[in-house]
Amino acid sequence: MTVGRGSVSPQALRRVLGVVAGIVLLALWQIAGKAGISPYLPPMSDAVGAAWDMVTGPQLKADILPSVGRALAGLIIGCLLGMLAGVVIGYGRLHEWVRPTLEFLRSLPIVAIAPVVLIAFTPGSATRVGIIALASFWPVFVNTEDAARSVDERLIETARAYGRNRSWILFRLVGPATLPMAVAGARIATSVSLLAMVVSEFFLATSGLGYQLQYDARGYDVAGMFGAILILGIIGRVMSGAFNGFEHWVLRWYLGQKGLTQ
Secondary structure, eight states: OOOOTTOOOHHHHHHHHHHHHHHHHHHHHHHHHHHTSOTTOOOHHHHHHHHHHHHHSTHIIIIIHHHHHHHHHHHHHHHHHHHHHHHHHHHTTOHHHHHHHHHHHHTSOHHHHHHHHHHHSOOSHHHHHHHHHHHHHHHHHHHHHHHHHTSOHHHHHHHHHTTOOHHHIIIIIIHHHHHHHHHHHHHHHHHHHHHHHHHHTTSSOSSSHHHHHHHHHHTTOHHHHHHHHHHHHHHHHHHHHHHHHHHHHHTHHHHHHHTOOO
16 A cells, blocks of 8 residues: 555554554543542553552562563464364264364363362472463463364375475465464464463462462452552563564465455
């Protein structure tokens, strides 16, 4: 799209409006908190101060960084396993064989699974990473498995006619063909991993952002609670931005075909 000199592009205008909307919401939050509309709504400045104290104090190493590390580790493990299982089951047409079990497991809320897993196993970092990986697994698996089942059979038959073995077809043909859908599932898993991280730290934890959030809520430290929420929001935004860069790097060939590159 060509714009004249002095004109503002629609993309830049949307960004400006987004920033203005955010500033307005923060201002309304500050006004409502100062007005004392609710004892459980602190001024925005108090929440920002509590968040600043967390990131500049000992809680950075004790709570924030370990939580981020667990979220990233669980996200990566869950996405890799979800893609691998999706390609194998989708390409092998095994969906109908395992569908009842998969649908049952996928329907279980992570909030219900987390305390059971933490009680059954040692409630350490490895177990919490496993919970996050399980939650991150499903969006990637569902998308990848569906994409693998949709790969054109003619492409597979052509590869076989040229003497390609099953491994080549699986990892060089079916795998790349499912990559766009797998990445779309990973985008969903990015936000799910933060949710699972917080939930896993609600139970039998002595540190972490989820633990801190629950601790502040139980002590009616509303400023600290909102401060932890702000930190979670910032972490989520940073992860989303990093994922955007990763997506454009991994799918640059696909985005180029669709004309979505800038």
